[in-house]
Amino acid sequence: MPEIKVGLHAMPTDDFRQAATELILSDQVDVLECTFDAHWQLAENKISDYQYPDWYQSLIQVYSDENSLLGHAILLSILSAKTSARQLCWLEKLERECIERNYLHVSEHFGFFEADGFIDGAPLPVPYTKDAVMIGRAMLKKMAQSSNKDVGLENLALAFSKTEAQEQGAFLNDLLDKPNNFLLLDLHNIFCQIANFNLNAKDHLSLYPLHKVREIHLSGGSYSKSWSGKRDAIRRDTHDGPVPAEVFDLLDLALTLCPNLEFVILERLGNTMDGEDDFAQFRADYKRMYDLARGK
Amino acid sequence: MIGRDEPDLVLFQQELVSALSSTDSPDKIVQTLESNPKLNSFRSYISTFDVDMVQVANELVHKWGSRH
Numbered sequence: 001m002p003e004i005k006v007g008l009h010a011m012p013t014d015d016f017r018q019a020a021t022e023l024i025l026s027d028q029v030d031v032l033e034c035t036f037d038a039h040w041q042l043a044e045n046k047i048s049d050y051q052y053p054d055w056y057q058s059l060i061q062v063y064s065d066e067n068s069l070l071g072h073a074i075l076l077s078i079l080s081a082k083t084s085a086r087q088l089c090w091l092e093k094l095e096r097e098c099i100e101r102n103y104l105h106v107s108e109h110f111g112f113f114e115a116d117g118f119i120d121g122a123p124l125p126v127p128y129t130k131d132a133v134m135i136g137r138a139m140l141k142k143m144a145q146s147s148n149k150d151v152g153l154e155n156l157a158l159a160f161s162k163t164e165a166q167e168q169g170a171f172l173n174d175l176l177d178k179p180n181n182f183l184l185l186d187l188h189n190i191f192c193q194i195a196n197f198n199l200n201a202k203d204h205l206s207l208y209p210l211h212k213v214r215e216i217h218l219s220g221g222s223y224s225k226s227w228s229g230k231r232d233a234i235r236r237d238t239h240d241g242p243v244p245a246e247v248f249d250l251l252d253l254a255l256t257l258c259p260n261l262e263f264v265i266l267e268r269l270g271n272t273m274d275g276e277d278d279f280a281q282f283r284a285d286y287k288r289m290y291d292l293a294r295g296k
Numbered sequence: 297m298i299g300r301d302e303p304d305l306v307l308f309q310q311e312l313v314s315a316l317s318s319t320d321s322p323d324k325i326v327q328t329l330e331s332n333p334k335l336n337s338f339r340s341y342i343s344t345f346d347v348d349m350v351q352v353a354n355e356l357v358h359k360w361g362s363r364h
Binding site: 081118119129159160164227228230 | 304305306308309310312313314316317321322338341344345346347348349350351352353355356357359360361362363364
């Protein structure tokens with residue numbers, strides 16, 4: 001098996017720049033991932049007024065030129081039952097994006113966040129039905145046609161029930177039915193389900209199509225209050241803290257169970273690190289992830 | 297399929313987002329969905345909803361959602 005490439009999800013924020021520069025300059029970052037659609041203005045099909053900082057654009061370009069850039073998306077809403085003009089515009093922009101930048105592959109999130117003109121910025125679960133599978137497959141096909149790349153889906157932390165959490169792996173397996181499809185396995189999202197539904201880590205992980213995992217995400221999160229009071233707390237996928245020990249344990253396990261894994265990426269939202277202690281923690285998390293992925 | 301809407305699921309997603317956009321409590325949101333006659337084919341699915349997870353979805357919709 002080729003050596004796993006380890007990298008960072010690039011954020012256009014100063015805290016990321018300060019935390020990551022040392023890792024990048026010391027050649028410890030094999031690949032970068034970027035969310036290419038974060039500031040797309042889709043309603044009017046125009047180029048966004050938002051300009052990324054020069055250093056960020058240069059960084060992305062370097063990794064693009066070196067065939068080491070992964071594309072990640074947040075705005076398609078792959079399982080919306082009704083296709084919108086906004087989604088069609090997104091697909092057009094994807095085509096242009098993949099001509100301008102050299103992505104190794106592109107990925108989106110499982111779930112839907114657009115319905116009847118309402119757009120939620122976070123994906124919601126979808127009932128596992130034949131219709132939903134057809135919709136998702138069709139949209140993945142369009143995404144592959146527009147990008148001319150292999151396309152993947154990231155598993156979702158939120159599930160409305162324990163059963164739904166346990167069925168998501170089968171749902172993803174049904175959706176990702178083409179050879180150019182892959183699973184982006186977010187281990188913190190898996191951890192959220194394990195924590196919130198009191199699941200066994202290995203049993204739960206094994207419900208996902210692990211042979212389709214090409215990329216893994218690691219991140220941190222937070223806890224919020226349980227409304228019902230039947231749990232101590234709810235684990236949330238907020239991407240704003242250090243990587244918990246349980247997620248490193250999941251990485252250790254996943255590395256033995258995902259035979260086609262190629263990339264392991266550390267994610268942290270921009271503007272969530274405040275000062276040198278946080279930067280050092282971010283680099284320590286990266287180093288631990290790197291060593292695990294490289295079998296050190 | 298692209299270009300073809302799936303009526304039941306279209307309706308379910310509209311009603312779910314509408315219910316989650318309300319200021320009702322999570323148990324009331326579940327009750328509203330369960331008693332919605334347009335969602336009969338999803339009743340057994342809705343009956344499995346965990347109110348803590350509905351609360352999370354409710355927060356997400358209120359934090360990030362907007363009508364276009």
